Amino acid sequence: MSRWKGLPEELDPRVRQLVVRLRRAKDYSGLSLRRLAAKTGYSASSWERYLAGRSLPPREAVEAMARLGGDDPTRLLALHEVAAEAWGSGAEHRRPPAGPGTGTPRPHGRALRITLIAGSVALVLAVAATVLLAVRLTDGEGKAAATPLTASTATRAPGSPKQPERERPTYTCRAERIDGRWYAGNSRTQKAILAKGHAGPEVAEAQCLLRDAGLSPGAVDGIFGPHTQRAVKDLQKRSGLVVDGIIGPHTWKALRE
Incomplete structure (x- = not known):
């Protein structure tokens, strides 16, 4: 079994738990970092950062490691979701610059859903405000049914043909x-x-x-x-x-x- 270096003390416990499970899966697979890179499509240097707790692996990398290491993908992906929240809230400075082969995590699905929901709520509130402004406050409930006087009663412009008056x-x-x-x-x-x-x-x-x-x-x-x-x-x-x-x-x- 590999002798792993200690993880950084400042590492969030939720991220630490994910890294420990990834290390176990890697040990179980018996693959070197180079062979692991060949089977997953993520570089050996990326895996070195993932397993050292210096970078958060993307979901695809976690799922691939679960298959190779005999771990439960659902459980491991659940740990990744929790770790991603912790990483995003307090570890922005540890993320490497984006680029090919860096394994930078893609935007989290939950954050995207929250953004869409917030936009929908804002739209509904705007529509509701418009409707409320258009409604007259009356002495109870009911809908407007009478028709206001129209522009047909306005004075005609000088010189315009005389319109027949409606009875x-x-x-x-x-x-x-x-x-x-x-x-x-x-x-x-x-x-x-x-x-x-x-x-x-x-x-x-x-x-x-x-x-x-x-x-x-x-x-x-x-x-x-x-x-x-x-x-x-x-x-x-x-x-x-x-x-x-x-x-x-x-x-x-x-x-x-």
Whole structure:
């Protein structure tokens, strides 16, 4: 059996354990450093550094030594993974410069996975932040369903051809109580988010219900203007809700009761 020199005292115990197992496997194989180099593809000088604890062998070298030395490759590779973590955290100064035949360890797989996971988390957080900024804080849950007024209502540029005016829809209020809730015949929504600037049948429905509640939303024209907003705030104040002038699920509930 070979007489091995002592390992450096400052060598991390996790690296020391790997080197000791590699030395045992080398003794078991009975191969010289030159023959070991010929069978593994790593130079004799590289193996000399590996077995002296001066350089960390790559995974392929460890696996090759396990096959030649009759050791368990899985166990030896597990020791290499632990040793690589210890080597990377406190032994950067012991790594030789990269180059052909030096056996410099390749980037560790776990470090690469951590980098990819960190990048994915950063991307998810960025997307979530964008979505949160786009969501309006309302008095409960629900999704926006009303359509804001579009640019079609903007003043046309001087000299441009006159565009035919679109006829605005007319809305009527036909109050009807169904399953304990009031409906005005324009929309049956209970979760649409409505705010100043929105327009459509949902707004007309709210205007009808506000008017039936004794409030003054202005004309029932399906346009969420300042009069409608003021009437919504009056209803919210009367019902003990958050007074923000935005119609959400809780305000719809108060309107339909």
